[in-house]
Amino acid sequence: MDTPERVNRSTAPEITVSGIGKRYGASTVLRDITLSVAPGEIHGIMGENGAGKSTLLKILGGAIAADFGVVKLDDREVKIAEPRDAIAQGISLISQELALVPGLSVLENVFLGRWANTGSLLRSRRDADHLERLLAETGFELDPRAMAGDLPIGQQQQVEILKALARGAKVLCMDEPTAVLNEAEKAKLLKVIRSLARLGTTVILVSHYLEEVLGLVDRVTILRDGQHITTEDASGHTPESLVGLMVGREVDFLIPEVRPVPPEAKTVVQVAGLSSSKVKDVSFTVRQGEILGIAGLVGSGRSETLLAMFGADRTTSGYVQINGRRLRANSIREAIKAGMALVPESRKEQGLVMCRPVDENIALSTLSGRSLGGFVRVAREKAAVSEISHSVDLRGARRGSLIADLSGGNQQKALFAKWLLNPPAVLLVDEPTRGVDIAAKARIHGMIADLAAKGTAVVVVSSELEEVIGLSHRIHVMRQGRIVAEFDRNASRDEVMASAFLK
Amino acid sequence: MTTVTAAVSEPAEKKFKLNVRDFGIVFGLIAIMLLLTLNTGTFLTGRNFINLFDQAAIVGLLAAAATLCIVSGVFDLSSTANLAVSAIAGVMITQHLGVIAGFVGALLVGAALGTVTGLIVVSTKVNSFIGTLAVSIIYRGLAIVITGGAIVAPLPEQLAAFQTWTWPSLFGLTAGSVLMVAMTIVLGIVLWRTTFGRRIYAVGGNKEAARLSGIRTGSIHVAVFAISGLCSAMAGMILASRAGSAQPAMAIGIELTAIAAVVIGGTSILGGHGAMWRAFVGVMILTVIGNGFNLLHWDTTYQQVVTGVLILLAVAADGLFFRKRTG
Amino acid sequence: MTTVTAAVSEPAEKKFKLNVRDFGIVFGLIAIMLLLTLNTGTFLTGRNFINLFDQAAIVGLLAAAATLCIVSGVFDLSSTANLAVSAIAGVMITQHLGVIAGFVGALLVGAALGTVTGLIVVSTKVNSFIGTLAVSIIYRGLAIVITGGAIVAPLPEQLAAFQTWTWPSLFGLTAGSVLMVAMTIVLGIVLWRTTFGRRIYAVGGNKEAARLSGIRTGSIHVAVFAISGLCSAMAGMILASRAGSAQPAMAIGIELTAIAAVVIGGTSILGGHGAMWRAFVGVMILTVIGNGFNLLHWDTTYQQVVTGVLILLAVAADGLFFRKRTG
């Protein structure tokens, strides 16, 4: 089977969904959704966490089946029971939860299930050439032979995108594709989307980034609580007006003013010459109430710096001191005892136990504090979890719900809640607002700022430059495992970007 | 937040539904039991239930331990080899220091060997399936080395006391059955309500997330193997008590029956999921099927075919009609 | 971007290192073989190698099939039960239609039963471990039903032809060994170089990702079980050919040895990882250890202990020193 490299884009159909509904047990997550998307249109789908955006896209992509309603392509009713059916119709889904095969290479993943072959013998060379062209077109930089499972999450997302492109899809459904990309990568992706649309591909895009959506899409559909609120031209909207539609009320979503660190604040964290396999001789300090931002490209060692500080990655030299007490190397438990908390970047791999209930996940790292003689004090735990869930605005969790049943953004809130259950003295956060809606994002930013105001020393890693710059008192830029530049909070985006790339 | 409140306030119906689904496999067991009650005059008798529990004691103890192991993401294929060594050690200690010392000694040996198994698996980072398989070969060899391949028995005058686990006790059940039920309940509570139990689920569900939550995943696994060893030793003492002796080939292969029982009950082989009552139900399904066949006077030529089909039906029904699937 | 380029420009050394690591278990095998060569006069002889391959034939065929199963994320515990039924069917067909028809018939029966196993596992969505365990009980029962529990043998005048798999062929190896090596190579190429093989890795590595890419995960699993059935039938015909007859209890338990061999070779029990040569190396390690012991004239009392330790060492060394850990 040879792969048609580019289908005739003009054949992209008009997509109409009508009366689409979906229930899980007793709860209805989509109700009577009707909308249509024109050929070649870039269509945004927006809404709060848990509004049903991913569910709708999954139905289009065949990942799940709708309980009610029909999907029509150019007025022709199509049955999409399986992803295979969607792919056959030219619909490709890039889901929010990445779906790569960790043990296969980038090359093998991009052409997953449709590898070039002669009589089913693989012709990897042909796929390699094809991938090379795709890489050139998109500007993504990936090693085709690297194992997908070994890639940082941003690069995994790029593989997903390439996978959809390689299929020559006529309709591309993308669920928060930019959530895990950094600025530069985001820009590349947006360019790719625009050029695809120009060539006739229909793109349906879910995103929580208002500016991004407004700058890209032709029309935008708003979902709220599983219902279709409106579909409108994007051109008439501002970020504020979109938020109003999504939330149904006014919200303030600007990054809160961070209070300056008082000059007498003590140094809480001291990192000295810390090195691990990915981190080279990193030293810095963070004072009480101070927020330190770490910027850099994917793979520059930001997350690994946090992991090394937390005792999770084996360090080869250097040490971490908390309040003057030097932590034993490579002991997560000691780090936690010293009041350190780490919100890791990958909630699915590192943060949450997907097959366990929400409450249990949130309470996991602080079990000892709410137990007696080894028994969990369930009532106490429930009360604490319920309080923290409330303050991070966690929604959609019913009694006994598994973490896996929550929407992506709500999972992220659960992850955050887990590490705030006991207020930490030192908070390390890695991509803290990945996938959360704009209101919740503001809330998380507010919480980080509040914690700092109450004296917590915070280190923030984020691929969103606005977030790093907006939240932090100081910014370190990392490149190839080293700290290469330092800025204060008045730094400009461009300055920071430049130092991340330079040399 | 409104949603959260709403969620908490729609509980009754929801909760009931969920439970019915969750307990699918119980209906499988009840169906088989109903069938046997209607077709034999002998199934639903006190005597037969005493037998059933007695027959379930060994696999029940091993399955309770296997549940902890499997939920935490490991297998212990060395459990019955450990059983043999512990029972042999128990008998040998009995010969020198008396019956009580023998029982206590067996438990200590079982727990110690279990700990060793755990340390080996954790420190070598070998997959537990293959690691404990190798350990089981070693322990069986050890049993032969200790005994020279012979049978060991307590002194004749100790025999009556040594056979204490076969005596009737609570509700007429044998002491061995009571021990099995008690351990199932205790370990059930451990899994369900203690910090240790929570950690077991977390380690089995996502080892990396557990590690980053400050859980010493290695310690959890060692502890789980130690408990498995303890249960093996208990099972070993019951077997030795019944037989009045112990030998290196005791209970070969029963570790797989125990794992099968755990999985039939509905505990996921992938870890992170499951419950202790499921092991008990799984053990009971296997025991009742075997028991029922003999009560029914059917031609035993077809026994195996029908047994296989029944197991398949019980598990498939659980999957297809009752339990919620998670992809 | 600099980072990426850097990664690409340090390839040669990097790649070599990776390979040495990957082949860790091979050094384990070589080490054991070296030891035996130095300590016995008989290990490194043509005759002994012919024996080694002959001893490895049955487990080798089952391990090759088990590799496909395990990489695709399933277990086939019914493989040796299928082996027995296929061999019995083969013998019965031989009695009526001759030896060639018997062999072909056995393969068809094996593949058909494998397909049935696959359809059962896929359609009931039961975990393959427990599903194939139940199926294996059914197939063993079937073997008893067909034979009435007796031995079946080809007609006396057919016997010489029927025993063809024991004859020496290529390089003096028995025909059975040659079949095993050939199947290992063929299935190795299938796994390594065909779209079907890639799909097997994909399904085993991330079933949901495979499904989302339009791969029919169910069909892949059914196909894998069918191949497993085919290999079982081959192994069954070799065993029957050696014995001159077939019976229901043939090869009980060897499915576990095959799985052990696969895992010892370094294929991940979790699916999505591994290679066919690993199964071969694993089988050879197990075979050479047993063979070596017998040639060394050591006391077999300690054989089990030492075998267990050697397996543990081989696997642990592979994990600790050589192979890259993921997680």
Add this chain to the structure above:
Amino acid sequence: TPPTQDAAGPASTADAGKPLNVGFFGFAKSNGFAQGTFLGVQQAAKANNASATFVDPNFNAQTQVQQIQDAVTSKQFEVIVIQANDNQALIAPLQQAVQAGITVVVEFSVIGPKFDTIQPQVPGAISIVDLPTSNGKMLGQMGKDACAKVSKDTCKVAYLEGFKSLPLDNARTEAVKAELATDPKIKLVASVEGGYTQDSGRQAFQNVSQANPDVDVVIGASQAITGAAAAAGNSNIKFIGNGASTSNVEAVRSGKWFSIYVSDVVANGAKATELGLAKARGQQVETAVDEASLAPNKAKGTKEALDAVNYVSKYSD
């Protein structure tokens, strides 16, 4: 092409003075029955200028196949005495051994497809075996004897089989059933798998007696009967065990069991070894021996018969 049969037979015969090595390939080292046999092997070896080694396959037939092949390669033993864990898998390797000039003695369990002949089915081997068919017939006879002592119109008998999947066990079961069927007073109320462990016997008996509380006679493998008798406690059931370990003999002589089928394992092991060594030293020997003939009272181990010779067993299980 099939390999040409090595017609020459044993390649060499050792002279009487040379010490020989006997390999005893027993069921398993962890098995008391095999250990008892090995005792006889050792005694006979010592008495005949030979050494004896127990090679342990741990009940695994394929391991045993491998061990035989490797013994051929390493030429460690001039004489192989084997208790086969499988009646067919071992035919081919033992043939190789014979062709390589090793003296093969098939002991206790038949090797080959036929369970009703003591003749060697591995060409060139010595066969000294206990036939499952005559074993079953004797068990049936003892069942009839037991029933004769039951003062009821019908005598209810339960038979605990070994494993349904083993042809050897099925051949024995058929023989038991056929023999019991010759007595109109006897009703066979159950014939179920009882296995070869106390626990499996206990379980089988519990179920059988639950369904047939008035069973009079229970016959089965000695280990299974041990488990059954323990589960029965004080009852009038007449137990008949297939096997003669110390505890089995003691159970019969003390009146707890009705009778046992006696295999004198030490005598069997000794006889097998003597035959093997003699043949290896070039003598003409018997090549087919029925082990029942070596046991007291032709293997029928009633209390009277055992007391008469004051029989003491040499193995425990």
